Amino acid sequence: MNADELVRDLMSRPWGDVSPSVYETGRLVTLAPWLVGHAERIEYLCARQRPDGGWGAPDGYDLVPTLSATEALLSAVDRGDPAPRRGDPKAAARRGLAALARLLGGEPWRPLPDMPAIELIVPHLIGLINVRLGDPGLPIPPGMSTAPLGRIRGWLKSGAQVPEKLLHALEIAGDSATFAQTGVTSIGTVGASPAATAAYLGDRGLMDAGNPARLHLEAVARRFGGPVPVGLPITVFERGWVLSTLVRAGVPVDPPAEMLADLVAAIGPSGSPAGPGLPPDCDTTSVALYALGLFGIPYDPECLLAYELDTHFCTWQGEEGASISTNAHVLDALGRHLKLAPEARRYRPRVEKAAAWLMAKQLPDGSWRDRWHASPLYATACAALALREYGGPAAEESVDRALTWTLANQRDDGSWGRWTGTPEETAYALQILLLIGGLRHREAVARGHAFLTDDDDVSEWPPLWHDKDLYLPVSIVRAAMIAARHLTQQNAATYLQI
Secondary structure (H helix, E strand, O other): OOHHHHHHHHHHOOOOOEOOOHHHHHHHHHHOOOOOOHHHHHHHHHHHOOOOOOOOOOOOOOHHHHHHHHHHHHHHHHHOOOOOOOOOHHHHHHHHHHHHHHHHHOOOOOOOOOOOOHHHHHHHHHHHHHHHHOOOOOOOOOOOOOHHHHHHHHHHHHOOOOOHHHHHHHHHHHHHHHHOOOOOOOOOOOOOOHHHHHHHHOOHHHHOOOOHHHHHHHHHHHHHOOOOOOOOOOHHHHHHHHHHHHHHOOOOOOOOHHHHHHHHHHOEOOEEOOOOOOOOEHHHHHHHHHHHHHOOOOOOHHHHHHHEOOOOEOOOOOOOOOOHHHHHHHHHHHHHHHHHOOOOHHHHHHHHHHHHHHHHHOOOOOOOOEOOEOOHHHHHHHHHHHHHHHOOHHHHHHHHHHHHHHHHOOOOOOOEOOOOOEHHHHHHHHHHHHHHOOOOOHHHHHHHHHHHHOOOOHHHOOOOEOOOOOEOEHHHHHHHHHHHHHHHHHOHHHHOOO
């Protein structure tokens, strides 16, 4: 797929192109057995189980999907759901319980990855499983508690408003989710999450075939053949990342005028959400602004100031922790705006603030880690490219250290990757080498390019992006790969002829 085809595809599938989610699919098996594609969802869960009984990636990323899939299969067995064409739900659930006993009983306890709502999802799912197991049941990880779940469920039943961002994980409220004082969006989603939408519907989904939320779930399930993604729609998020990635790399692209107009329209006084059903956030807003700036549209980024803190920018108000990629994208957006509108001097201190914070957060080895992606290649590419372009002379040493780290972490087959070499992570590494390293690293670039061109099978791309479990935004990753290939091909005589 080339850049023009990719951009056309964005318009033909405005909700986005996202991989199915074990976590989210498991929640629909439990919450909406009446929904079209139920048997296919059970079959998907059985097929995705690892040989050791778990689901998902290592290093703690497997706990949430393993809890969800195991609980879902137990629910299906308890209901007596028809067995799928392939897979044995009862046997898979038994293996899942054994895997959970190992994951939750390990000593010493390893911290879990920083995933959205994990502190609520894990106790909720353990509680559902323990109702079936009885005492002693599965233990709740250290530092987690069921107390927040009780408070949230009480708020919902009282009619009180809960934070908008909580709607994305509304399923943790159990039966109380149906009390949520929220309007379904114009396209029928609640919280841009199939699981949250199903939880909000409750029994209404079975009884009201014309309910907009049910129609939305049916559309999602049919589109993906039963399994569902963890977040949909992701319209602004997907378009902003794809366009900015391509244009930054110099890929010729001519998006439809309505796509750019839609980006402008999506940015309100508090910025833009990733898609309908989600609250505005600084990360999506920054990338949308940067994309518009790359097309010469100097949209005033004043809405970003709502996310400004003393030392950096938050992804949303009340955020626990901080994001490298969000601040890198703020630096991109404000830096690009100053190039288009140099008279907007009030943004210069904010550019310096974001750059200084990024440099201070760089790890001793020269890389960065982020809360929105499992791979340090993503965070390092975001930070290093923003600092190179907008960080000024003070950032030169930091950028050089990032380049050195990238070179040192290339694998023997020419790829890059946290757990194994992947096309996505290799594309980020090549962008760092090509946009920062100039003509100095011919051999590393040639080896990386050879790996990248050998693998274009989406089914083999692992999910690395953080949501309730790991997911793959397919079009965004395609854009990263197209950008890396374009950069090498633009300098083929230098980079590819060793």
